[in-house]
Amino acid sequence: MAIEVKNLTKTYKSHKKEPGFSGSLKSLFHREVIEKNALTSIDFSIGNGEFVGLIGENGAGKTTLIKILSGIIFPTSGTAEVLGYKPWERKNALKKQFSVVMGQKNQLWWDLPAYDSFLLLKEIYEVEEKQFKKIVSELSEILDMKDKLYTQVRKLSLGERMKAELIAALLHSPKVLYLDEPTIGLDVLAQESIRKFLKTYNSQAKTTIILTSHYMDDIETLCKRVIILDKGILQFDGSLEGVIKKYANEKVISATLGNKVELEKFTNFGTILNSNELQVEIKVERKNSTKIASELLNNFPIVDITIKDISIEEIIKNIFRESK
Ligand SMILES: Nc1ncnc2c1ncn2[C@@H]1O[C@H](COP(=O)(O)OP(=O)(O)O)[C@@H](O)[C@H]1O
Ligand SMILES: [Mg+2]
Incomplete structure (x- = not known):
């Protein structure tokens, strides 16, 4: 198994603040804690090379799950293993084997050309020169990005930026890839070309992929299996056809x-x-x-x-x- 999640729960704690100045003063002494269950007792496992769609409305807990699986945050209880590691322990051995791309967050340096960011990542992930050149050349070819690699990232279109983010995420040939809304806000053509790319990539590199998307086209084209979250609870885990059988x-x-x-x-x-x-x-x-x-x-x-x-x-x- 590439990913195993058992009884995973995440509760966010935040402090309630009453409005206004006296509210701020009061909250210095007496702070009411609000708890929010973002994930409740989630169980699933994902095999090597699977391409799984994670769907749910806004606030369902998708990003929380991806953050836990990439070690950005801790779970409150339960456990998860990615390639045999607990992600939040942030072992180097795991870091070198997964990647995360978030549609609403840039990981590339804004003022640098994408290629310069790639060079930095090459050092961080200790990718061999030959391998690096091969991957950059192959991926930028399929994504039609060959002549955009030397342009400042801030000057790229949204779609080109996402393509550059994808190349960056794949430089170290991760075994596991999380994609959180990678096509959000992109025009239909850019969405389509990213979708096409991901399909080919998954089938060739056999990467295990979890994808969240609001666009059902993404899910239908790419994912044989879907996990549906609703208010932090796993509602369905199975094939897309299974969703139709169960709910339609x-x-x-x-x-x-x-x-x-x-x-x-x-x-x-x-x-x-x-x-x-x-x-x-x-x-x-x-x-x-x-x-x-x-x-x-x-x-x-x-x-x-x-x-x-x-x-x-x-x-x-x-x-x-x-x-x-
Ligand atoms: N840092 C945080 N502190 C408190 N609540 C949070 C935090 N991050 C997310 N939440 C809440 O947890 C729930 C799940 O959020 P999220 O995982 O971002 O959902 P999704 O990605 O499915 O839209 C939401 O109700 C959200 O408001
Ligand atoms: Mg989200």
Whole structure:
């Protein structure tokens, strides 16, 4: 196993401060402690080379989990091992084998060209010259960054900066990689090229990757397995198809009509999601979907019909809506 997490709990403690000056004074003497459970008794393990999507709404605990797994913060209780090490012990042997990229945080030196940062990281991680040159050349080639490596990082576009961050994170060929919202705020093209890159990289280098993203496209393209966190609790751990089976009790029938039919006639079958002159989309109970489709075919002038699963995006929204 690359990563093993057992009964992991993280409680943040902060002090309540009453507003205003007297509040500040009072809080000097009497400080009320507020506790926030960011993660509650989390268990999972991840095998070598797996690409796992970590999903959950804002505040679900995703970043907290990644911070614990990269040794930035301690857990309150429970334990975690990455490649056999407890990350918060910050052993050098582990540091040389993992990397973390956070979409909202820069790790590269802002005023330097990316290449200069790479050289510094090469020393820190003790990457051999030959290996270093090979990795920089290969990765910048695939990411189309060859002619951007000598530009000050601050002058790069958001997407180029993220690509440079990725190269930096991969210089020492980590066995484990955490990506926390790597595509956040990027334009669709940049998102797509990063996605494509990660897919190739994972399949070639066999790196174990945990990815959090708000974009379901990222998760659907890259992750066979997903872990869903909701308010610090692990709600689901399994395949994406498993999410559909467990949470999607409905399917969507979409029918093209040969001539116009009163919409009302379809309302007995399910909920109408979309419609226009000769097209109707009905959300129906999953277990009845084929029966309904054949009834529709028998009773209406249908020229084309398909039965689809609800999109992952919609399902995940439903999971969180239910738990509110
Ligand atoms: N340093 C901190 N001190 C107190 N509470 C925190 C701290 N960091 C995060 N939290 C809280 O812990 C919860 C989980 O946060 P986070 O792990 O950042 O979630 P996510 O990455 O899924 O959006 C949130 O309620 C957040 O407000
Ligand atoms: Mg986060």
